[in-house]
Amino acid sequence: MALPQGFRLAAAAADFRGKGKTRDDLALVISERPAAAAGVFTTNLFRAAPVLVAQENLARAPEGIRGILINSGQANACTGEEGLAHCRETLDMAAKAAGVDAGSLLPASTGVIGALMDMDKWRAAMPDLAASLGHADLERFARAIMTTDAFPKLAEAELALDGGTVRLAGVAKGAGMICPNMATMISLVLCDADVDAAAWRSMFRRAADATFNRVSVDGDTSTNDSLFGLANGASGIRVTEGELPLLEEALTDILGDLAYMLVKDGEGATKVMHISVTGAASDADAERVARTVGHSQLVKTAMFGRDPNWGRIVAAAGRSGATFDPDRLRVTLCGVTLFHDGRPTTEDFDALLREPLDGTDVTLDISLGDGPGAARLLASDLSHAYVSLNADYRS
Amino acid sequence: MALPQGFRLAAAAADFRGKGKTRDDLALVISERPAAAAGVFTTNLFRAAPVLVAQENLARAPEGIRGILINSGQANACTGEEGLAHCRETLDMAAKAAGVDAGSLLPASTGVIGALMDMDKWRAAMPDLAASLGHADLERFARAIMTTDAFPKLAEAELALDGGTVRLAGVAKGAGMICPNMATMISLVLCDADVDAAAWRSMFRRAADATFNRVSVDGDTSTNDSLFGLANGASGIRVTEGELPLLEEALTDILGDLAYMLVKDGEGATKVMHISVTGAASDADAERVARTVGHSQLVKTAMFGRDPNWGRIVAAAGRSGATFDPDRLRVTLCGVTLFHDGRPTTEDFDALLREPLDGTDVTLDISLGDGPGAARLLASDLSHAYVSLNADYRS
Numbered sequence: 001m002a003l004p005q006g007f008r009l010a011a012a013a014a015d016f017r018g019k020g021k022t023r024d025d026l027a028l029v030i031s032e033r034p035a036a037a038a039g040v041f042t043t044n045l046f047r048a049a050p051v052l053v054a055q056e057n058l059a060r061a062p063e064g065i066r067g068i069l070i071n072s073g074q075a076n077a078c079t080g081e082e083g084l085a086h087c088r089e090t091l092d093m094a095a096k097a098a099g100v101d102a103g104s105l106l107p108a109s110t111g112v113i114g115a116l117m118d119m120d121k122w123r124a125a126m127p128d129l130a131a132s133l134g135h136a137d138l139e140r141f142a143r144a145i146m147t148t149d150a151f152p153k154l155a156e157a158e159l160a161l162d163g164g165t166v167r168l169a170g171v172a173k174g175a176g177m178i179c180p181n182m183a184t185m186i187s188l189v190l191c192d193a194d195v196d197a198a199a200w201r202s203m204f205r206r207a208a209d210a211t212f213n214r215v216s217v218d219g220d221t222s223t224n225d226s227l228f229g230l231a232n233g234a235s236g237i238r239v240t241e242g243e244l245p246l247l248e249e250a251l252t253d254i255l256g257d258l259a260y261m262l263v264k265d266g267e268g269a270t271k272v273m274h275i276s277v278t279g280a281a282s283d284a285d286a287e288r289v290a291r292t293v294g295h296s297q298l299v300k301t302a303m304f305g306r307d308p309n310w311g312r313i314v315a316a317a318g319r320s321g322a323t324f325d326p327d328r329l330r331v332t333l334c335g336v337t338l339f340h341d342g343r344p345t346t347e348d349f350d351a352l353l354r355e356p357l358d359g360t361d362v363t364l365d366i367s368l369g370d371g372p373g374a375a376r377l378l379a380s381d382l383s384h385a386y387v388s389l390n391a392d393y394r395s
Numbered sequence: 396m397a398l399p400q401g402f403r404l405a406a407a408a409a410d411f412r413g414k415g416k417t418r419d420d421l422a423l424v425i426s427e428r429p430a431a432a433a434g435v436f437t438t439n440l441f442r443a444a445p446v447l448v449a450q451e452n453l454a455r456a457p458e459g460i461r462g463i464l465i466n467s468g469q470a471n472a473c474t475g476e477e478g479l480a481h482c483r484e485t486l487d488m489a490a491k492a493a494g495v496d497a498g499s500l501l502p503a504s505t506g507v508i509g510a511l512m513d514m515d516k517w518r519a520a521m522p523d524l525a526a527s528l529g530h531a532d533l534e535r536f537a538r539a540i541m542t543t544d545a546f547p548k549l550a551e552a553e554l555a556l557d558g559g560t561v562r563l564a565g566v567a568k569g570a571g572m573i574c575p576n577m578a579t580m581i582s583l584v585l586c587d588a589d590v591d592a593a594a595w596r597s598m599f600r601r602a603a604d605a606t607f608n609r610v611s612v613d614g615d616t617s618t619n620d621s622l623f624g625l626a627n628g629a630s631g632i633r634v635t636e637g638e639l640p641l642l643e644e645a646l647t648d649i650l651g652d653l654a655y656m657l658v659k660d661g662e663g664a665t666k667v668m669h670i671s672v673t674g675a676a677s678d679a680d681a682e683r684v685a686r687t688v689g690h691s692q693l694v695k696t697a698m699f700g701r702d703p704n705w706g707r708i709v710a711a712a713g714r715s716g717a718t719f720d721p722d723r724l725r726v727t728l729c730g731v732t733l734f735h736d737g738r739p740t741t742e743d744f745d746a747l748l749r750e751p752l753d754g755t756d757v758t759l760d761i762s763l764g765d766g767p768g769a770a771r772l773l774a775s776d777l778s779h780a781y782v783s784l785n786a787d788y789r790s
Contacts, residue, residue: 010711030783034524043712043714044712044713044714045712045719045721046712046713077706078709078738078739079738080732080736080737080738111711112706113706113709114705114706114738114739117529128571140776146773168483175652205407222710223710223713253503254772297692297777297781297785298785299541301781301782301785302785303787304782304786305785308787311472311473311507311508311509311618312440313617314473314508315439315441315508315617317440317441318439318440318441318618319438319439319440324440326440326441339473341475342473342475343473343474343509344473344509378639381712382692382782382786383782383786384779384782384783386692386696386777386782387696387699387777387779387781388779389780390692390693390696390697390700391696391699391700391702391778
């Protein structure tokens with residue numbers, strides 16, 4: 001599929017990992033015209049330098065963003081004032097190379113926390129990055145921002161509106177939340193629709209909340225998590241007010257696809273649990289149950305072991321802090337009801353669920369009663385490979 | 396050390412696991428006189444039948460408890476009305492055998508969740524249990540209540556008061572929180588001091604809060620967690636009001652020792668992290684940080700891998716929800732300060748910490764600033780063995 005119009009991509013190898021220029025680790029996207037920009041960032045008290053600078057530039061020029069500059073291999077987190085100065089210097093370099101204003105660029109970094117960026121490598125790589133502008137495709141861009149990701153994550157869509165067709169394209173990188181010193185989740189969506197900037201920002205926040213904020217690999221939140229959305233209007237097609245829900249739906253689908261890939265490629269993950277909680281007294285209660293179940297080490301290891309262990313699911317729901325009647329709880333795994341009326345339903349779960357639990361995607365439906373509250377969560381399992389990746393890396 | 400006076404212990408093999416009478420799985424303690432009794436129970440919405448019955452009997456006869464009946468191998472959790480009836484029937488049997496009132500006994504069960512208890516096995520084992528009364532020692536009692544515990548957990552103390560010496564003895568069983576269907580933590584402390592019942596109950600609650608409520612193996616809370624304290628006055632030594640703090644200190648030491656053993660014997664645990672958070676705005680904020688760090692899969696796997704990974708500790712503190720100035724955070728591992736003033740202190744952590752991190756006990760001191768809030772937590776690490784125990788058990 002063709003890129004959304006008016007965007008040019010670049011990638012280059014700066015060797016931030018010190019292993020030779022064996023892979024791209026720099027990526028740049030430039031919009032030919034100022035784009036309506038949205039950003040969602042980590043809620044961690046520790047925000048990396050690029051997060052602070054991106055928030056500054058977004059606040060300063062919310063409708064005049066011209067591009068995003070991303071590096072992998074060095075997180076520029078916990079690097080103090082020097083890290084902030086380095087971050088701004090990289091924007092200056094890229095802005096000069098691309099002929100835009102440095103304040104119109106948003107930075108993002110992912111990699112080892114605590115180390116200062118190697119500015120000599122940035123300087124040396126800049127000519128290659130500039131030369132590649134307009135010549136990189138979406139997959140190369142997605143690969144350049146990977147850290148421990150097993151595969152590049154990209155999603156594209158076309159949306160037919162009254163005025164014509166607009167395009168959306170997104171990339172993401174994830175894996176573990178801070179893996180092993182990695183600072184972690186970065187995603188961006190490009191769109192060539194001409195859309196009201198305030199409407200774009202609010203639909204972007206809602207779409208992020210419905211997707212990226214509904215996944216769990218290990219419950220950790222990194223210092224660098226950043227999610228960007230640029231809508232540059234280069235298609236010339238104006239989104240009418242009545243069409244905004246269509247665009248929001250397409251955007252939510254793109255972010256949903258990327259979020260799913262993030263969980264599927266979670267460190268050591270072998271399964272994606274699709275957790276749905278319904279019938280809660282409130283959405284907040286439903287979310288408490290979804291998160292407690294999805295984060296439970298015991299539930300995660302049971303899924304890895306293909307074990308229909310309803311006791312762990314029931315016990316996690318019970319300690320979640322949600323208010324519900326234990327006798328009303330119903331737990332359904334891959335379509336098989338394991339528990340209701342306060343009791344397990346049968347003894348033969350292993351035979352019933354052996355095959356469904358062999359799959360990659362596992363549905364877990366939890367009903368708490370007949371309240372209006374509901375929540376969804378995608379969660380990975382917990383495997384030997386997770387422990388290996390996170391314990392053995394530095395030994 | 397001799398048992399506290401006026402208590403008789405019993406143990407017997409009922410074969411609840413169906414593997415033959417190869418080990419004790421029934422335990423009974425009887426006090427020769429009514430004891431002041433304290434109980435602390437799971438906060439899970441799903442409370443097993445024995446928890447419900449113990450709470451009933453405690454409320455009905457708080458100063459007249461004559462004993463505690465514990466079985467391992469069957470949790471009697473998620474068993475509905477039938478499970479409640481079974482639980483009461485076991486108390487009737489044991490009460491008859493010991494010549495006490497059934498309402499003066501407290502039940503506790505641990506083992507597989509969801510299965511109904513095998514009442515024939517209870518009936519068949521009762522003569523052996525009765526015959527053993529007064530002949531079992533504390534270690535045999537502690538072994539009878541074990542599930543996946545690697546070692547029996549017991550602690551004893553003598554306390555010299557003005558009127559003479561009183562004794563305390565405690566046992567506990569733990570391992571994983573619901574392992575793999577196991578419903579899990581049970582502990583009891585026996586004391587022969589003559590102590591005001593209300594004072595005993597309030598010191599017991601405080602001691603439990605300072606010890607058992609300050610440990611984390613995997614963050615899960617079982618349906619059966621129960622903690623009992625019986626003080627029967629059989630020593631004839633009255634604890635004066637001025638001596639209450641001494642008794643509380645001894646009780647807290649006993650529970651602290653047992654809680655430490657619980658973490659050390661956590662499923663797959665190779666290390667005990669002693670986490671101390673100070674300088675917080677409030678105790679609640681300090682506890683948020685301690686629990687978020689202690690429950691973090693990334694911190695736990697780093698400890699297992701002997702990796703002084705300050706980035707994971709800093710990021711966990713930052714996402715805990717506690718309010719603090721990131722530039723004031725100080726992280727000290729095994730006495731070595733890794734992070735302060737928003738930056739790591741040195742690059743040579745591996746060399747400095749290789750040896751200390753090889754030990755079983757690891758201290759992690761986190762200072763958030765100069766506030767008055769503080770909290771402590773004991774937490775286990777996360778190992779391959781944890782995943783094996785919890786994922787592979789049923790395959």
